Amino acid sequence: MGKKVTLDANGVYYRQLNEQIREAVRNGADEIELLNVRGQRYIGNAIDKPVRFTVNGVPGQDMAAFMRGAFIRVEGNAQDGVANTMDDGQIEINGMAGDVLGYGMRGGRVMVKQDVGYRVGIHMKAYMDKSPVIVAGGKAGDFLGEYMAGGAIILLGMDSTMPVETPITGRSLGTGMHGGVIYIRGDVPEYQLGPGLSFHPLEDEDIAFIRKHVEDWASAFGKDADEVMAGTFRKVQPFSKRPYGNMYVGTN
Template sequence: MTTRQQKTLVAGRTYYKQFNEEIRALVREGVTDFVITECNGQRYLATALEGDLTFDIHGVPGQDLAAFMRGPKIRVRNNAQDGVGNTMDGGRIVIEGIAGDVIGYAMRGGEIFIRGDVGYRVGIHMKAYLDHQPKIVVGGKAGDFLGEYMAGGIILLLGMFSDKPDAPVAGRSLGTGMHGGVIYVRGEVPDHQLGPGLQAQPVDSEDLKVIGALVEDYAKELKLDSKEIMSENFVKIRPFSHRPYGNLYVPC
């Protein structure tokens, strides 16, 4: 059984490169649980780290939080900037505020749970392989191009915990170029918000099992009411083709 060691670090004005080098040195020394206070935009936190590590981050981490991460669990007790979970392989990230653009870019495993709104191109190029099924749950609303070129995994968009009451649940061109995976949306999605050739369809009983399990996990992490979340209907958006732009190319 691994003996867990905790360390509290004050980020403050520490340069991000120096701060990450300190974290890596502590991991090599056997520290497993980090509490980071006064986080002030330091980039690349937990990038490429592996194993049973935890990070409790107070403040706002900078870009590419947990890029290439494989295994650790991260809780951000505020907002997060762009690029969270870039090419992430595994682990879990919980963000108690809002997050920026390009969340989960090319994500290949693990979960990202966000309580509030997100920016543009969230879930772009998400992938799945064998039993690795990346998942993103957004409690608020999303900007343009959600799930663009998505090749696998699950995005669940709730539209509930948003600072933008008058905005649509998602921006323009939702799912543009999708050729794998599924996007679930709580409530309705107007057809004009969808990418070319896509349409929102009612979920079936198997979809509801998947959504229900994911909501249960999400609600537990963020102390929300799973029954309230599940009280609305859901729709799903799936790709219409595995080669959505195949007709643009002339065969040789």
């Protein structure tokens, strides 16, 4: 039988809260519930055991940075920097997430019910046999997938708090992207693509990949996967293996 620990974060400074979390993990806890979280930073950082966290409230910046194998469910919104350089594990955010979600992420999966901020997936990369995935149910700010080198981002544009007329994704989509793939449900004007990118036709394996993650997202947040899959998806990737090669090496 697993060991569950409940910690009340009300009025607790982030350093003390994280020490309480580390102590609970050292003492064999495999389930940790945090109550009254109000902006405490670094929750779940570098946890390398399959601990299940439930975070009630709004965690602060850099939640799950360098995490390797834990599961975190946030019942609320999350601030900036979630999953910074995350190596493995899963995060579910039952709300919105802020900027630079998944910075340098190299494994695991993050699922967000609603909108995400700016520069989501920046520098995301595949690492050895790992390939990170971000699924967001709402809309995204500018520079989605900036400098992306691997992994996948799936943006659904459905469960959004933004005005209806707000584009699904902001400006400069995938600027500097040279690997990985971005799938967007809905229409994206070509002028929003960053330099070196283009739309690609969906293959059967793309549809199977999207469906797998959409089904998990729908299960996590009480949505209808078939309704999501009934929409039209666009696939965004660099137009070549070296989309910026001619910027550094002269061509004839």
